Amino acid sequence: MILEYYLPQQSQSNIELAKIFPDWDHQTFEQKVGIKNRHIVEVNETALDIGEKSAIKALAHFDKEKIDFVLLCTQSSDYFLPTSACILQDRLGLNKNCGALDYNLGCSGYVYGLALAKGLLASGIAHNVLLVVAETYSKHLHPGDRVNRAIFGDGAAATIVNNEDLGIGEFSLNTDGSGAKELIVRNGAFRTPKDKDVKDYEYGTGNITSDNHLYMNGPSIFNFTITKIPALVRECAKKNEMELREVDYFIFHQANQFMLEYLRKKIKIEPSKFCIELSDTGNTVSATIPIALKKAIDKGAVIKGNKIMLVGFGVGLSWGATIITL
Template identity: 40%
Template sequence: MTEFTGQKNLSINNIEYYLPQKVVTNDDLSAENPEWDMARALKNTGVYRRHIASDNETAFDLGLAACNKLLDGLEQMPTIDAIIFCTQSPDHIIPSNAFLLHKSLKLSQDCLAFDYNLACSGYVYGLAIAEGLLATKRAKNILLVTADTYSKYIYEQDRSARLLFGDGASASLLTSGSDDLCVCDILCGTSGQYYDKFIIPVGGLRQPKTQDTDKVLMDPWGNPKSACHINMDGMGIMAFVNSEIPKHVKQLLKRNNLEVSDISLFVFHQASRSVLDALARFIGIKAERMYINIENIGNTVSSSIPIALKEAMEQKRISKGNKIVICGFGAGLSWASALIEV
């Protein structure tokens, strides 16, 4: 565990997000798959509608739209000297999306840029990376971008994944020394032994695509997919979340001398309604202190936390003096939480 310094080197100055125009509702999926039990699916996932990228729309496109929205809304354009781009659906194997974004935004050659590959814990990990860049004075104004198009990795008749995931992107301006959302502490965790709980087995250099890898098979829960698509052990991930995340969140609170009751709002990765309800129950969080927005956008992977934070601010759910906990968890397996003061 990284030693806690208690310093406030990182502030979230602003957040914007972008969702694709195409919307797929449960009614659309029911018409396409009349055998699916949509009432049960809605109860478990909490998702009624999700935004889906078009065939020619990529994670870079979504990320660029979020960045333009963010920068256009600023009263004064800062000098961006770092781009950190979190995605698991890059436009190219080489180069990274961050370089495409650097070109499109016409940023200085003095700006550093790179991608990193994380899923639902990606936003909090990005904050940890940015904190280091700011503390060592490698950067002053950082664009943290999250974007994914998981829909392109899902077999169209895979009920478990198609009902759950939506596409989207976020852009956050990160600085130090401001009075915005001050990140006070970050705690990260990893369990690589469970890497295969959420995996696309084929398509990398370990197991390249062949004619045989396109064969569609049924998983143990009756969902069809090939090895080229998302393969998700939903029950295994649920067990991991119930076991690890409550302890993790309480550890973050304990080392900051806080109780659950001291936190004004908990913003978890919007994994599914059943996961969020379980976390509230195991940690002891009152309903009014949980932010949930999964119904209308689905699970947007690394973008779910910043989108939820932005919506919570717009809805006046966050006020001066509040303490907020954000927590992401997912593929890897990977998890991370942060304490924020307003």
Template identity: 30%
Template structure:
């Protein structure tokens, strides 16, 4: 269990970016051993955004960063720490966070990446960024979640290609009044299920190649992931609520990782929550990995479903198998320190 933050940390804004190109189910039907009807019935996904050949994870992340800054009216030079959560980095090194800072024109900002199992990053990376703000050493932290998952889906894998889309989001974090902002965060990992969803490397045929050479492809046991989502995540949601000392009924909104559009209402049904108390983006975006929770929060903000004082429960889960959850008491503009 993670301890509460020692000082108030709020989400000043959430930026987002989705590539312009989309792929619908009819197009996948022509490429894979599947049908549009099967995808729609089993996953509830109708289309997903796919990065252009010249778009890298850093490009998506940069666009999300600029969007967050524009929404908040905060100049780029005010950001004093940049964190990037990704499992599809531009290069093995340096950090993709450094690539984003380079493209943004930030010459001296500290940057680093987090790999918390892809989809769980929407809460894991948020917690890391919040603790840097709470330390008092950093006043404005950008936490960017960006992945081009389409690049690690095998071309003939109907499961992963039907589920995943590309996208990025950015939390802009700043100190806020105590009693507002991000609450107690729970983080858990179940290493016994390590191979349930992992990127497998096919070694290069060149005997002189280094061990990191070869093709990388996401391998996922769909049945195990589904069981994990339906059996473990409902209990975890209740644990997150208990850690905040609230009933689930007290939450104005419960935002889950957008694994697929069919799973979300089934998970909530198991904890007695009706679908009108959540937001679903997977039907139009697919599973956007670590960006899925902040992109769903961003959509709820645009729809006016989140107001100052709203209590939002967020739960993200992904490979590892890992899960993270927290509650956010949404800030008003004057809740943030000058």
């Protein structure tokens, strides 16, 4: 499998964050949430830039002339238009007879990207898809949003998807748009443009945000996760005609160690088969799954032929799972 990731050079440790928020108990956070560090893009660096860097790493192992489709997942586009994937085609020097499009999803984005790529391959529309997930939630966060500054990090990953290097099984994909308000950046597009006189407000315990910035209702998202994800995992196994015990490894969206551990116990997955990989990166949204997968491959936690369930869930609300064969 050809998969590479890129993390911005600038990083921020819990100790550095605690200097900004002196009342923050970073040790308890680290113990519960499992995040010690996160990488943050520079002011003039975008999701497209880090996506490009991950793609260059991946294309070092593959003939770029053969790429005939680019899928780019981001919620931090460079422009309203054109689509960032078109700019990426040019920057990477890919063929002009190459399709390219962005899609806007968050934490379910990698699973959805694999589904789109599988469709393109199965229909014969494309033969080698470059799937890039690139996210910079740091740009959406209010400087006073302590909890989300601690949770989210920036990152990107690029995967070459074709019929030779990766087996992609059946999918279970789900949506509930009634939960849109639970994780949202309200202002800045056309429904409600950015408001220069916007008022800050406090939420949770001492976190500041505004309608120009990202808001996440943590308990509501947590409720969604523990309600929907166990059933999603069972349905995905059923669609792939597998028992859960036959799955070699599980990589869930790396949101929060506490939540992941709770889900693992609830679904009854052995710890040795369950990935927890967010200590150095935090929650990188659509990039968590491929970053964790690449680290698992590099560590030898998964090997060729393994069947790995990938489970994404979050903003939308949107959730999905599939089983890949390395």
